[in-house]
Amino acid sequence: MKKKIALIFGITGQDGYYLSDLLLNKNYKVHGVKRRSSSVPTKRIEKYLNNKNFFIHYGDITDTSSIQNLVEKIKPTEIYNLAAQSHVGVSFFTPLYTANVNAIGVLSILEAIKNTNHKIKFYQAGTSEMFGKTISKIQNENTNFNPQSPYGTAKVFAHHITKNYRDAYNLFASNGILFNHESPMRGENFVTKKIISSLTKISLGLQKKLILGNLYAKRDWGHAKDYVEAIHKILQQKKPDDYVISTGKEYTIKEFVNMTAKLLKLKIKWRGKGLKEIAIDANGKTIISVSKVYYRPLEVDYLKGDSAKAKKNLKWQSKININELIREMIDFELQSLA
Ligand code: NAP
Ligand code: G4F
Secondary structure, X not given: OOOOXXXXXXXXXXXXXXXXXXXXXXXXXXXXXXXXOOOOOOOOOHHHOOOOOEEEEEOOOOOHHHHHHHHHHHOOOEEEEOOOOOOHXXXXXXXXXXXXXXXXXHHHHHHHHHHHOOOOEEEEEEEHHHOOOOOOOOEOOOOOOOOXXXXXXXXXXXXXXXXXXXXXXXXXXXXXXXXOEEOOOOOOOOHHHHHHHHHHHHHOOOOOOEEEOOOOOEEOOXXXXXXXXXXXXXXXXXXXXXXXXXXXXXXXXXXHHHHHHHHOOOOOEEEOOHHHOEEEOOOOOEEEEEOHHHOOOOOOXXXXXXXXXXXHHHOOOOOOOHHHHHHXXXXXXXXXXX
């Protein structure tokens, strides 16, 4: 049988790392797109660079011609768009840039597919941030979107334009609506990685303090390794469709801190309220405090996903629980410090 050919935009990120691994193990030819950078952009995917089925090309989803050229040259059977300015907080500082990448960039890929080959299957990396300020206790594919950031708003455009192209041009174009997913490969400035990296260093006496923002937002956190399995399954269905991918369990940031501290055997006690809230260690030293700097102009207070449709149609459910996720992330930090 002819090898399937995948083209991944966003291959250098967290999900790109896990999706590459999955597709190479399934005997795909994997092509990925890297951007020019002053530092090494392929750090995460270094271990695949010598694989004979792995190919990296320069490109950028804001450069329409580069997308068209790559699609014509590579002739992919499947395109995964994981590329995004993916930080919600940063999107308030770079709203136009974020819209250009996260919304218009997606339209450019769809145009390239429409103009080249309607048989190419397309995956768009949608997000639970699209639900934003929701009144639904648990969110599924029928829950209204009410985004609270330039990031979420641009992703809503991407979601709808993917559906538009599916309906108007009969493209196999599907949206994943993925809730937060983490791993040792997570970017340094997302809250889970920041907490785990800092508390691990604090437990070893290598860092004095961790400063966080809103401790009371709730998130539904899964493992990226589980979630890329769902992404792949979405493109193996008979028909294109949209799927919520989540664990169905939610925790506050403070609970995440407590779970991490417990696994590190770091005894902490919380004191105070609001911006004065702190956590002290067994010696009474303040090791966690709160700063306005990490608050966002608008917050998404509560996210918890209902993946019943994915369970039924994709036969998918998350396998790695939150304690296993934190344990793996701690072990990775310890190894990188050794
Ligand atoms: P990530 O680690 O931040 O990776 C983002 C990737 O996009 C990187 O490879 C980045 O390249 C690339 N990129 C950014 N701008 C680009 C551009 N203009 N052209 C081409 N590539 C560009 O994000 P992730 O956690 O893997 O998430 C993957 C996707 O899923 C994103 O679209 C994100 O919005 C979405 N999502 C993530 C989560 C989550 O919890 N992780 C949940 C829901 C949805 P550089 O390495 O050069 O920066
Ligand atoms: O880790 P976060 O930055 O992730 P956020 O905003 O939920 O976005 C992530 O998940 C989305 C899916 O729902 C993705 F679409 C998106 O690409 C990204 O992967 O923040 C989580 C929560 C927020 O409520 C934030 O206000 O943690 C709170 N928080 C508290 N202190 C902090 C901090 N967030 C960050 N990044 N840094 C802090 O110091």
